[in-house]
Amino acid sequence: MSRLGVPGHLYTQKLWLEMWKKDQDTKGKWYGSIQESLPARPWYHRIQDATRDFITIINRLRFGHNTAPSHLARLGIIANKTCSHCNSSDGTVEHIIFDCQKFLIDRLVLASELSDVENKCDLLSRPPPLKQLLQDEHTYKHIYKYIKNTIKTI
Numbered sequence: 001m002s003r004l005g006v007p008g009h010l011y012t013q014k015l016w017l018e019m020w021k022k023d024q025d026t027k028g029k030w031y032g033s034i035q036e037s038l039p040a041r042p043w044y045h046r047i048q049d050a051t052r053d054f055i056t057i058i059n060r061l062r063f064g065h066n067t068a069p070s071h072l073a074r075l076g077i078i079a080n081k082t083c084s085h086c087n088s089s090d091g092t093v094e095h096i097i098f099d100c101q102k103f104l105i106d107r108l109v110l111a112s113e114l115s116d117v118e119n120k121c122d123l124l125s126r127p128p129p130l131k132q133l134l135q136d137e138h139t140y141k142h143i144y145k146y147i148k149n150t151i152k153t154i
């Protein structure tokens with residue numbers, strides 16, 4: 001039982017629903033654009049062997065709350081929003097995944113892996129926007145691997 005006197009899983013489901021509704025009303029509807037309706041179970045219930053670290057990193061990408069310099073600077077947590085790996089662009093998640101020159105080899109591996117996921121990516125062209133990639137759970141393990149091999153966490 002949770003502190004509200006309801007079974008724990010119902011309490012968690014209530015928190016999940018409130019967070020989803022709140023996100024729908026605020027901050028550019030990033031999450032709402034990835035998850036159009038509220039599922040009965042969290043996304044990771046459908047993925048076998050989902051570790052806590054995997055769930056945390058994918059959740060951060062899905063909710064748009066992450067440790068990328070651009071996001072931390074917007075929140076006033078750090079002063080410099082520049083990517084610390086190349087020092088030439090804003091350190092957004094999109095820059096880190098799609099553009100940062102520091103991670104060219106890892107990006108080629110990611111593009112190759114994504115090309116096997118229902119043609120999500122062509123090696124010769126830019127991959128779909130991050131929002132679009134995050135709508136397909138089959139991309140998650142590849143994006144997670146890229147994050148772990150490059151910046152370690154997000």
Ligand SMILES: [Zn+2]
Pocket residue numbers: 083084085086087088089095096099100101102
């Ligand atoms: Zn960079």
